[in-house]
Amino acid sequence: MPSSSNTSNRRSILKGALAVAAAPAVIGQALAQEKVTWKVQAHWPKASGSFNDSLAVLAKQLAARTDGRFNLELFGAGEIAKDREIYNVVRRGVVPMGTISPAYILGEAQAMGLLYGVPGTLRETWEMMHLTKNLGIEKMVNEELRPKGVVIFAEKAYPTEVVLKRKIGSAADLGSLKIRSAGSMLEYLAAAGASPQQIAGPEIYQAISTGVVDGAHWGAAVGALSMKFWEVAPFHMKPALGFTNDAYIINTAALDKLPADLRIQLLSLIEERYFLRSVEYLHQEAVALSTGKTKMNVEVVRFSDDVLGRFTAASKTILQKETAKGAIATKGGEALTKLMSDLGYG
Amino acid sequence: MPSSSNTSNRRSILKGALAVAAAPAVIGQALAQEKVTWKVQAHWPKASGSFNDSLAVLAKQLAARTDGRFNLELFGAGEIAKDREIYNVVRRGVVPMGTISPAYILGEAQAMGLLYGVPGTLRETWEMMHLTKNLGIEKMVNEELRPKGVVIFAEKAYPTEVVLKRKIGSAADLGSLKIRSAGSMLEYLAAAGASPQQIAGPEIYQAISTGVVDGAHWGAAVGALSMKFWEVAPFHMKPALGFTNDAYIINTAALDKLPADLRIQLLSLIEERYFLRSVEYLHQEAVALSTGKTKMNVEVVRFSDDVLGRFTAASKTILQKETAKGAIATKGGEALTKLMSDLGYG
Numbered sequence: 288m289p290s291s292s293n294t295s296n297r298r299s300i301l302k303g304a305l306a307v308a309a310a311p312a313v314i315g316q317a318l319a320q321e322k323v324t325w326k327v328q329a330h331w332p333k334a335s336g337s338f339n340d341s342l343a344v345l346a347k348q349l350a351a352r353t354d355g356r357f358n359l360e361l362f363g364a365g366e367i368a369k370d371r372e373i374y375n376v377v378r379r380g381v382v383p384m385g386t387i388s389p390a391y392i393l394g395e396a397q398a399m400g401l402l403y404g405v406p407g408t409l410r411e412t413w414e415m416m417h418l419t420k421n422l423g424i425e426k427m428v429n430e431e432l433r434p435k436g437v438v439i440f441a442e443k444a445y446p447t448e449v450v451l452k453r454k455i456g457s458a459a460d461l462g463s464l465k466i467r468s469a470g471s472m473l474e475y476l477a478a479a480g481a482s483p484q485q486i487a488g489p490e491i492y493q494a495i496s497t498g499v500v501d502g503a504h505w506g507a508a509v510g511a512l513s514m515k516f517w518e519v520a521p522f523h524m525k526p527a528l529g530f531t532n533d534a535y536i537i538n539t540a541a542l543d544k545l546p547a548d549l550r551i552q553l554l555s556l557i558e559e560r561y562f563l564r565s566v567e568y569l570h571q572e573a574v575a576l577s578t579g580k581t582k583m584n585v586e587v588v589r590f591s592d593d594v595l596g597r598f599t600a601a602s603k604t605i606l607q608k609e610t611a612k613g614a615i616a617t618k619g620g621e622a623l624t625k626l627m628s629d630l631g632y633g
Numbered sequence: 634m635p636s637s638s639n640t641s642n643r644r645s646i647l648k649g650a651l652a653v654a655a656a657p658a659v660i661g662q663a664l665a666q667e668k669v670t671w672k673v674q675a676h677w678p679k680a681s682g683s684f685n686d687s688l689a690v691l692a693k694q695l696a697a698r699t700d701g702r703f704n705l706e707l708f709g710a711g712e713i714a715k716d717r718e719i720y721n722v723v724r725r726g727v728v729p730m731g732t733i734s735p736a737y738i739l740g741e742a743q744a745m746g747l748l749y750g751v752p753g754t755l756r757e758t759w760e761m762m763h764l765t766k767n768l769g770i771e772k773m774v775n776e777e778l779r780p781k782g783v784v785i786f787a788e789k790a791y792p793t794e795v796v797l798k799r800k801i802g803s804a805a806d807l808g809s810l811k812i813r814s815a816g817s818m819l820e821y822l823a824a825a826g827a828s829p830q831q832i833a834g835p836e837i838y839q840a841i842s843t844g845v846v847d848g849a850h851w852g853a854a855v856g857a858l859s860m861k862f863w864e865v866a867p868f869h870m871k872p873a874l875g876f877t878n879d880a881y882i883i884n885t886a887a888l889d890k891l892p893a894d895l896r897i898q899l900l901s902l903i904e905e906r907y908f909l910r911s912v913e914y915l916h917q918e919a920v921a922l923s924t925g926k927t928k929m930n931v932e933v934v935r936f937s938d939d940v941l942g943r944f945t946a947a948s949k950t951i952l953q954k955e956t957a958k959g960a961i962a963t964k965g966g967e968a969l970t971k972l973m974s975d976l977g978y979g
Contacts, residue, residue, distance in 0.1 A: 413759055417912040548894065555901030562908035566763040573976050630919050 321546050324358045328373050328385040333363030336509060336571070337533065341442055341564055342386060349556055357549045359384070374536060378437050383541030386442060387534050389428075390470040396431035397616035398424055400609040401623060402441065406475035406529035407602025408627055412569055415444035415530040416562060422622040427615050433539060440535045440557045443564040446527035446572070447472055448507035450520040451588075452495060458593040467491050467503035471605055472528050478601030479594070488514070495519045504528065508575035509568070517583045523576065525589050528598075599633065667892050670704045674719050674731040679709030682855060682917070683879065687788055687910055688732060695902055703895045705730070720882060724783050729887030732788060733880050735774075736816040742777035743962035744770055746955040747969060748787065752821035752875035753948025754973060758915055761790035761876040762908060768968040773961050779885060786881045786903045789910040792873035792918070793818055794853035796866040797934075798841060804939040813837050813849035817951055818874050824947030825940070834860075841865045850874065854921035855914070863929045869922065871935050874944075945979065 327346075331338040338361070346359035368376040373385040374392045389403035396402075401424050409415055419425050419441045429438050455461055461480045468476050468483035476483040486494050486503070494500045496519040505514050507527060517523070535557055542550060579585030590598070610620025673692070677684040684707070692705035714722040719731040720738045735749035742748075747770050755761055765771050765787045775784050801807055807826045814822050814829035822829040832840050832849070840846045842865040851860050853873060863869070881903055888896060925931030936944070956966025973979075 413912045413915055416908070417916055421909055421913050421916075548897070551894070551897050551901070555897070555905070558905045559901070559908075562762070562905075563767055566759045567767050569759055570763055570767075570972065570975060577975065577977060626916065629916060629923065631923060 320356065321549075322356050322358075323545060323549055324360055325384050325541070326362060326367070326382040327359045328362045328367045328376060328382045330364055330370055330373055330386050330388060330391070333361075336513060337386075337443075338363060340567070340571075341533070341560070344564075345556060345560055348560075349553060352552050352556065353549055357545075357552065374437070377536050377538050378435060380436075380538050380540060383538045385536050387439070387536045388470075389439070389532060389534055393470075395435065396428045397612040397614075398427040398431075398619040400471060400612070401616070401619045402428050402439070402532055402534070403471065404444075404447075404529050404531040405602065405606050405609055405623065406447075406472055407598050408606060408623060408632070409530050410526065410630075410632065412444050412446065412530060412565055414626065414630065415532065416565055418623060418626055419444065419532060420561070422626060424619050424622065427619050430615060436539050438537050438539055438542065440537070440554075441532040441561050442534050442557075443561060443568055444530055444532050445509075445565065445568050446507045447504050447529050447531055448511075448527050449502050449504045449524045450511050450516050451502035451522040451524060452498075452520045453501065454522050454586075454588055455591075455594070457591050458597050461594050461597065464502065465500040467494060467500045472504065474605060475528060475598070475601050478604055479597040492516065492519065508572045508579060512575040512579060517579050517585050521579075521583065521585050522588050523579065523585050525587055526595075666702065667895075668702050668704075669891060669895055670706055671730050671887070672708060672713070672728040673705045674708045674713045674722060674728045676710055676716055676719055676732050676734060676737070679707075682859060683732075683789075684709060686913070686917075687879070687906070690910075691902060691906055694906075695899060698898050698902065699895055703891075703898065720783070723882050723884050724781060726782075726884050726886060729884045731882050733785070733882045734816075735785070735878060735880055739816075741781065742774040743958040743960075744773040744777075744965040746817060746958070747962070747965040748774050748785070748878055748880070749817065750793075750875045750877040751948065751952050751955055751969065752793075752818055753944050754952060754969060754978070755876050756872065756976075756978065758790050758792065758876060758911055760972065760976065761878065762911055764969060764972055765790065765878055766907070768972060770965050770968065773965050776961060782885050784883050784885055784888065786883070786900075787878040787907050788880050788903075789907060789914055790876055790878050791855075791911065791914050792853045793850050793875050793877055794857075794873050795848050795850045795870045796857045796862045797848035797868040797870060798844075798866045799847065800868050800932075800934055801937075801940070803937050804943050807940050807943070810848065811846040813840060813846045818850065820951060821874060821944070821947050824950055825943040838862065838865065854918045854925060858921040858925060863925050863931050867925075867929065867931050868934050869925060869931050871933055872941075 327342065329338055329342055342361055346361060349357050349359060367382060371391045373387050374395065376382050377385045389399050393399045393403065402419065404415060409418070425441055432439055449466060455464065458480060464481045466476055466481050466483050467486045469485060473483040473485065484500055486500065488505065491503050491505065492515055495503060495516060502520050503516060505511065505516065508523065511517050511523065606620060610616050673688065675684055675688055688707055692707060695703050695705060713728060717737045719733050720741070722728050723731045735745050739745045739749065748765065750761060755764070771787055778785055795812060801810065804826060810827045812822055812827050812829050813832045815831060819829040819831065830846055832846065834851065837849050837851065838861055841849060841862060848866050849862060851857065851862065854869065857863050857869065891899070926933070952966060956962050
């Protein structure tokens with residue numbers, strides 16, 4: 288837990304991401320025309336859509352808005368650190384910034400599972416954006432992260448959807464399904480009666496085509512298209528299993544050391560890009576699914592009602608577990624539950 | 634058309650709202666700790682939800698992020714100017730900033746009708762956010778506005794939905810319907826065969842209850858609830874007629890005169906708030922509709938297929954008219970048409 292000396296820092300973050308940049312005494316630094324270059328370790332491979340459309344766009348716009356004074360040097364997955372290691376290299380200041388899935392660091396904050404997304408709770412991307420930014424989930428997570436020396440900002444919200452080799456008609460069929468999954472989605476599929484398995488990204492295609500698994504998820508349509516899953520698993524299942532946030536993670540000491548104007552530009556750009564990128568991604572999803580349907584014989588199939596019933600029950604169990612993690616998680620869970628109730632979701 | 638001396642200014646705006654703030658020479662001004670107060674003339678009455686949830690929140694957060702250095706003094710509808718007059722008082726610099734509906738100033742830029750929203754084209758709020766911000770409509774409008782001395786920024790995207798006194802079963806019933814409407818929605822309803830009428834906000838309730846009209850729209854559920862329409866018109870029609878942007882309008886000379894740090898804070902806050910407020914509004918819509926259904930016997934009714942067919946035809950006519958306004962409008966129309974095609978909308 289934070290000591291009292293951290294309280295004012297924490298309040299700044301809570302006031303809004305940009306509030307930290309307001310201290311007028313630091314503005315003078317900008318006169319020095321200091322140039323800053325930050326190494327950024329991504330959890331995406333350099334070839335992935337998000338490396339380019341999320342991170343490279345951020346870097347380009349940041350350089351443009353600061354007249355070339357603030358540059359991000361981008362590293363693809365594993366170049367300095369990979370997956371679960373990224374949190375530690377950023378926290379220790381080895382690199383000042385990274386991209387991450389909240390799923391990698393679920394133990395670091397009570398509300399992290401809510402920031403990652405609880406399967407089966409929300410039904411639209413906008414709801415995840417609203418929960419994350421307006422209803423306080425991101426702030427709750429930073430309440431606990433900041434004293435550890437990092438802050439996290441959601442990068443985009445996006446859906447997770449399963450593709451399958453064969454159609455399933457009922458919950459009974461679900462029982463025989465081996466599905467490549469990860470994190471709480473794995474738990475969700477298991478609780479609903481399927482047999483989820485962990486398989487690393489590069490091996491999924493092979494695993495589906497040889498029958499090791501009957502399906503997989505990697506994002507939704509954009510993932511299925513880029514990973515070529517549809518070639519071997521042409522049934523695209525709706526609705527989404529859930530909605531997830533990718534995130535940026537930043538070392539707070541590095542952030543505090545920035546000239547104030549560069550700090551504002553970085554934080555406001557991240558804030559804007561979250562929304563711009565989330566809605567752009569929805570457009571890309573629609574284009575990818577349309578490509579699948581018209582050029583790859585992809586068929587969109589809806590899970591049957593009894594399967595959906597199992598999912599609903601599984602969702603309740605996971606949500607209960609997430610909100611039992613402590614007082615902050617309980618508050619986050621209440622925000623999510625109230626939103627669901629307001630939206631008429633049972 | 635802009636003279637060549639305007640080109641660089643225009644490019645700055647086109648590079649992104651915040652790019653204008655990057656000029657390092659101006660940063661020094663911030664050291665003076667200059668305090669700024671701007672009068673802001675809203676097109677909303679002080680009692681309206683948007684006056685408080687949009688404008689008052691912007692003012693509060695701006696003051697917080699600038700440590701009280703930048704304050705907005707808010708004026709409710711008509712206090713200095715109303716509706717269509719707001720554009721002129723802002724352009725002349727009588728007040729540096731206002732809120733406005735793009736519908737008031739359709740003649741000021743070719744793409745203004747697209748920023749306001751073409752009825753019957755899009756189906757979800759996120760699509761309007763994406764079109765406005767990622768696909769360039771807001772930038773296209775500012776290409777023409779900036780040389781006139783103002784810039785416009787979308788404030789929120791939100792749906793327009795009709796409420797009716799009585800259910801209608803077919804397109805034939807539509808013909809006998811008098812519906813209070815405005816702007817291109819009026820044109821849309823007329824083209825679809827209804828009899829739309831212009832009635833001022835404060836008189837709509839009376840007009841419905843005495844039978845002068847059979848229905849009306851004022852936003853969607855939030856509007857119907859706050860204006861008490863459901864008491865006299867309990868049939869809430871879906872889908873939405875269209876999606877609309879409210880907007881902020883700012884005098885460019887006033888914007889250019891701001892200390893650089895205050896300018897960044899204002900523009901980045903407006904940019905963030907567009908998305909935060911749009912998704913918050915969707916939540917408020919769901920709560921309002923639920924209140925209507927559970928406490929006011931509101932029934933949600935879907936327009937019949939033949940009515941929807943008429944709407945589709947009317948939409949095409951209006952879109953054609955909008956995109957025929959010139960080269961910029963054509964480009965904007967192409968962005969909208971491609972988005973619709975990507976989304977599989979006929």
